[in-house]
Amino acid sequence: MRSLLNEVEIQERVKTLGNQLSTEYANRPFTVLGVLTGSIVFVADVIRQIRVPLQVGFVRASSYRGRTTRSGALQLELDLLPDIEGRDVLVVDDIFDTGRTLAALCDVLRDRHPRSLRSAVLLTKRGRAEVEYRPDFSCFEIPDEFVVGYGLDYNGEHRHLPSIVVLEEGDL
Numbered sequence: 001m002r003s004l005l006n007e008v009e010i011q012e013r014v015k016t017l018g019n020q021l022s023t024e025y026a027n028r029p030f031t032v033l034g035v036l037t038g039s040i041v042f043v044a045d046v047i048r049q050i051r052v053p054l055q056v057g058f059v060r061a062s063s064y065r066g067r068t069t070r071s072g073a074l075q076l077e078l079d080l081l082p083d084i085e086g087r088d089v090l091v092v093d094d095i096f097d098t099g100r101t102l103a104a105l106c107d108v109l110r111d112r113h114p115r116s117l118r119s120a121v122l123l124t125k126r127g128r129a130e131v132e133y134r135p136d137f138s139c140f141e142i143p144d145e146f147v148v149g150y151g152l153d154y155n156g157e158h159r160h161l162p163s164i165v166v167l168e169e170g171d172l
């Protein structure tokens with residue numbers, strides 16, 4: 001495994017995002033909506049850097065894939081979704097790759113009539129987008145490589161790593 005982003009640079013960037021969100025969402029009915037499972041670490045860290053009131057909710061998205069980044073059929077599970085009508089919703093995901101997950105999720109969430117709907121991702125993979133939609137906040141742009149750690153997995157593993165590392169052939 002090759003280190004791409006270390007713990008310190010991630011924490012610094014997340015803190016900056018938290019400061020920005022504290023300003024943007026002051027005096028608003030703010031809901032942070034994490035996309036399970038990959039966003040858990042990012043959500044846990046960024047909400048602790050936000051100094052205005054907020055609610056936290058989760059939805060689940062899965063696209064059935066391993067190391068290959070070709071998307072499988074996207075599945076959205078909204079059973080955990082809190083009431084977001086009239087609220088300022090920020091969808092938080094680990095990575096914007098093809099963008100299909102976030103684009104589809106935001107389409108579904110708009111039907112629930114949030115007051116506003118924006119998105120934040122930790123990572124954006126360069127040159128991969130297959131949709132018009134772009135996240136409103138992105139912490140790091142990375143090359144087109146398969147990464148794990150800080151919530152991101154390969155076959156369900158490596159989510160606990162505190163940094164972002166590139167998974168190489170020999171690691172499989």
Ligand code: IMP
Nearest residue numbers: 038096097098099100101146147152153
């Ligand atoms: P998208 O719909 O193609 O943008 O894919 C987003 C989802 O694919 C993310 O939430 C991740 O779960 C997964 N994904 C995409 N690239 C990677 C990667 O490099 N490592 C781990 N998961 C990834």
Ligand code: MG
Nearest residue numbers: 036037038094
């Ligand atoms: Mg995901």
